[in-house]
Amino acid sequence: MKPCIVGIGGAGGSMLKPFLQNLDLNLMIHDFAGNDRLTYGDVKGIWLESQTADVEKQKDHYYGNSIKGQYPGYLICHGGVNEDSSTNTFLKNKYGFDLKAQGYDRRAEYLKGLFEIFELDENLKRLCSHEFGGYDNALSDYMWKIGIRPLTIISTGGSTSVKDETVSSAKSKRSKPLPELLRCFLKPRNLNSDQNTKRCDCILFLASLGGGTGTGFINPISSAVRLDEPIFPIFALGMLTEKGEDSPQTSEGQRDLAAVIALYDLLTKESGKGIDGLILMDGQILKERFENYSAMDGMIYEAMKPLLDIRNYPGDEQQDEAQAFRRVLWDRDAKNPMEQEDAIQKRLFPPVLIPCYYTQPDWNGDLKSLVEGALGKKGHVSSLGLDGRLFPCDPEKAERALVFIRGFFELTEIKKAVMDRTGLSEGKIKVYRKLGDSRSEDVLILLRNPYGGEIGAHKDKGTLEWRFHDIIAESIEYIEKNEMNILSYHSYKPLTKEYMWKYFYQSGGIKDQLYKSLKYLESGRKPFFCRELRIFGESAKLSQAEEQIMVSTNLEEQITCISRREAERLLMEKGIIH
Amino acid sequence: MSPPRYEILLLIAMLIVLILGIISHVGYWIRINSHISKTAGIDVGKQDLRKALHMHHGSNFNTIYITSWSLLLVAFIYLYFMTPQIFSGLNYFSIPNIASGSFGLAALGAAVILIPGSLAALFIPRACSYYTVTRRMKRMSLLAPVLLIISIFCSINLGSIYPTIDSLYWNLGFVTLILALVILLAPFIMGFAEEMRM
Ligand SMILES: Nc1nc2c(ncn2[C@@H]2O[C@H](COP(=O)(O)OP(=O)(O)OP(=O)(O)O)[C@@H](O)[C@H]2O)c(=O)[nH]1
Numbered sequence A: 001m002k003p004c005i006v007g008i009g010g011a012g013g014s015m016l017k018p019f020l021q022n023l024d025l026n027l028m029i030h031d032f033a034g035n036d037r038l039t040y041g042d043v044k045g046i047w048l049e050s051q052t053a054d055v056e057k058q059k060d061h062y063y064g065n066s067i068k069g070q071y072p073g074y075l076i077c078h079g080g081v082n083e084d085s086s087t088n089t090f091l092k093n094k095y096g097f098d099l100k101a102q103g104y105d106r107r108a109e110y111l112k113g114l115f116e117i118f119e120l121d122e123n124l125k126r127l128c129s130h131e132f133g134g135y136d137n138a139l140s141d142y143m144w145k146i147g148i149r150p151l152t153i154i155s156t157g158g159s160t161s162v163k164d165e166t167v168s169s170a171k172s173k174r175s176k177p178l179p180e181l182l183r184c185f186l187k188p189r190n191l192n193s194d195q196n197t198k199r200c201d202c203i204l205f206l207a208s209l210g211g212g213t214g215t216g217f218i219n220p221i222s223s224a225v226r227l228d229e230p231i232f233p234i235f236a237l238g239m240l241t242e243k244g245e246d247s248p249q250t251s252e253g254q255r256d257l258a259a260v261i262a263l264y265d266l267l268t269k270e271s272g273k274g275i276d277g278l279i280l281m282d283g284q285i286l287k288e289r290f291e292n293y294s295a296m297d298g299m300i301y302e303a304m305k306p307l308l309d310i311r312n313y314p315g316d317e318q319q320d321e322a323q324a325f326r327r328v329l330w331d332r333d334a335k336n337p338m339e340q341e342d343a344i345q346k347r348l349f350p351p352v353l354i355p356c357y358y359t360q361p362d363w364n365g366d367l368k369s370l371v372e373g374a375l376g377k378k379g380h381v382s383s384l385g386l387d388g389r390l391f392p393c394d395p396e397k398a399e400r401a402l403v404f405i406r407g408f409f410e411l412t413e414i415k416k417a418v419m420d421r422t423g424l425s426e427g428k429i430k431v432y433r434k435l436g437d438s439r440s441e442d443v444l445i446l447l448r449n450p451y452g453g454e455i456g457a458h459k460d461k462g463t464l465e466w467r468f469h470d471i472i473a474e475s476i477e478y479i480e481k482n483e484m485n486i487l488s489y490h491s492y493k494p495l496t497k498e499y500m501w502k503y504f505y506q507s508g509g510i511k512d513q514l515y516k517s518l519k520y521l522e523s524g525r526k527p528f529f530c531r532e533l534r535i536f537g538e539s540a541k542l543s544q545a546e547e548q549i550m551v552s553t554n555l556e557e558q559i560t561c562i563s564r565r566e567a568e569r570l571l572m573e574k575g576i577i578h
Numbered sequence B: 001m002s003p004p005r006y007e008i009l010l011l012i013a014m015l016i017v018l019i020l021g022i023i024s025h026v027g028y029w030i031r032i033n034s035h036i037s038k039t040a041g042i043d044v045g046k047q048d049l050r051k052a053l054h055m056h057h058g059s060n061f062n063t064i065y066i067t068s069w070s071l072l073l074v075a076f077i078y079l080y081f082m083t084p085q086i087f088s089g090l091n092y093f094s095i096p097n098i099a100s101g102s103f104g105l106a107a108l109g110a111a112v113i114l115i116p117g118s119l120a121a122l123f124i125p126r127a128c129s130y131y132t133v134t135r136r137m138k139r140m141s142l143l144a145p146v147l148l149i150i151s152i153f154c155s156i157n158l159g160s161i162y163p164t165i166d167s168l169y170w171n172l173g174f175v176t177l178i179l180a181l182v183i184l185l186a187p188f189i190m191g192f193a194e195e196m197r198m
């Protein structure tokens, strides 16, 4: 897997930095690699931002302007929109939305509304298509076609637009190429590889859930990608915002609301329309372990390395290819890729993946301690931040475990260690072995949907239900207490205000749905976000979406689950197990 | 028989360092091979192992690394064979028409780079691609060409003042040379050391 990592918003940009750091020497006088910089796992990336000021005030000037061919680069999402754009004037006059807004004040509904209008308003569509040469959307199409697409394999297969070419020719001008032969000699990989192997075969979004920019762009860009290439693998890594106030004094409630709306929208997009999986991390856990954001961002990078490592174990080569990985994420016990692809078409909701990461010096060689380091000891549900779980969860509730491991271990032993801890059967554990380096060995375990099936789990500190219950309750409270603040943002026109009111407060709106989600969480139902909601458009019909819901309120299952926990607790009290 | 000259002893020391590098490389392969074949569950051929272990270190590093190995050879030849002081029968001045030509020194350097240098440059960086080279090590490797150029300058100076002999220059030339050798072999030696800890 060779992802194109797309950092969105302030946090996304900082999280992306370590992924794009140059691992090659910096010779100052000449760069023999040109724009082909050496990164871990050969990833490429771009930073998308809406605030021009944020981009310009970067102290370290890490990112250059991608339009000028600089790499690593940023792209201002509204860079394609002129000040006097007729589309924007129309949008401002009718709805009060501004395409050139500088940041969205941690409001997820702003971009959500904005993008819906582009899908619904025929006049706007016509204007936009006329002004932006066939683009359906002035922002998401621009970011996809100009920013991301040129870095992916799609750009070599399909037709490249004129703009693509200007960007890439600007890029190649930057460093004078050596004679081709010498280049091949310096980089043996060029001899037997074409352009394609250097480009990315999937997308990984990085963003903070709890901002306005980061959260708002993931779905629209995914839609733009899907139009081009319906099964291109798209993953997202969302950082749940930490507790307390953040730096420009945005209250916890407001950011929780942004996060909840973002999570809701990402997790209720049916398969084939949105992302293929959401990797969730909890900023609160990271904040307790690390002092500042840059240390946290460094940790995120370290934790993702086992997934990005391209040195597969001999014999295990093909399996971490992006398409295969995508199928495994959606997998519903299908026997072959064809069946899996069929299953994906069945309008499922994307899975949540909880990353658990642990590293130890490699002379340790102890698989059990490695797996326990990542997943926590058996029975320890609430050891927040003390083990490798990067989001609160109970590994025993996971549907699947994807294990990315670096070091020398036997396949059966890895599976056994994970089976022991999670109780999953062998077929539900997928292991990806990488060679890593010989300094340390580490493991990243992605647990698929580790929640549900137990009544009252939201009361146990350290479960996923507990964390979600907390932020959903916070956001409901925020919605109830801040009607004025939510509805009279900036220059919303009466039309927009009306729709916003309906979205937030009408029965069947987001507040109602969130109350339902709380109930679902309390009763152990899975999933707990059930119906796609829209601000301007028709929301999904209840009956349609509810078909998808896999209710695991199977009584028998619950009783066994509860009694097992109870038994364990008793045995532990008596000191029979530890 | 008189005891061998002290320069010869140092030459032997340098050879020992080189042999250490080779032993590390062989040892590393044996260890890695045994780890992998124990755990892989399938028969792993040499070719597969090579492919699996291979990683890129970047064009800039490769350029510096290849240049350094070539320079190392030049520096070595200059230091030992420039003057008849060490190997009296075998030296630069004994080939009169090169020594007297205005580009003689350059021609000698070119010959050294072209023949064995290009061979070394082909194989050693390839071998190096099976090892983890940390960024610190990469930055250290920038020192190698600098050290080697100092060494070469010392040798040239010795050659131009010959028959006067200045042991300070020779010693400096040697120290910089062996330091550069150690830096260039560091990935191999460190890689093996890491492997041995398990
Ligand atoms: N992990 C991490 N989190 C960050 C960092 N900077 C900010 N955050 C978190 O992200 C939240 C804000 O998200 P931003 O990414 O700054 O917001 P945005 O996406 O730019 O959206 P706007 O509201 O439009 O500015 C903060 O409340 C923090 O919780 C960072 O460098 N690393």
Ligand SMILES: [Mg+2]
Pocket (backbone or CB within 6 Å): A009, A010, A051, A054, A103, A104, A211, A213
């Ligand atoms: Mg921002």
